[in-house]
Amino acid sequence: MPKPTFFRLAETKRKRLIKAAYDEFSRASFQDASISNIIKEAGIPRGSFYQYFEDKSDIFFLLAGSHSVFD
Known part of the structure; x- marks a missing residue:
């Protein structure tokens, strides 16, 4: 589960x-997915x-559990 700070981010960020x-988990398996690649692409x-998530499983399960993460 994302930390509360994630939900306070500006929508664009x-x-x-x-x-x-999403791009990273689409490209690689969970095990091979890299936080480094995620943060680089996100800027x-x-x-x-780590202020927003405990680890990559937090963001993975956010993606897996929501059909409207891009809304």
Whole structure:
């Protein structure tokens, strides 16, 4: 589950991060997916990622559990 700070992000930044994660998990298996690739594509620092999520499983399950993450 994302941390509360994720839900306080500006919509454009939140969508950019979700799209970066979606792209990474579409490209690679969960095991091979890289937080480094996600943050690079999203244009955020690694520390910011961990302010929003505990680990990559948090963002993976956000994507897997929602049909409207891009809305």
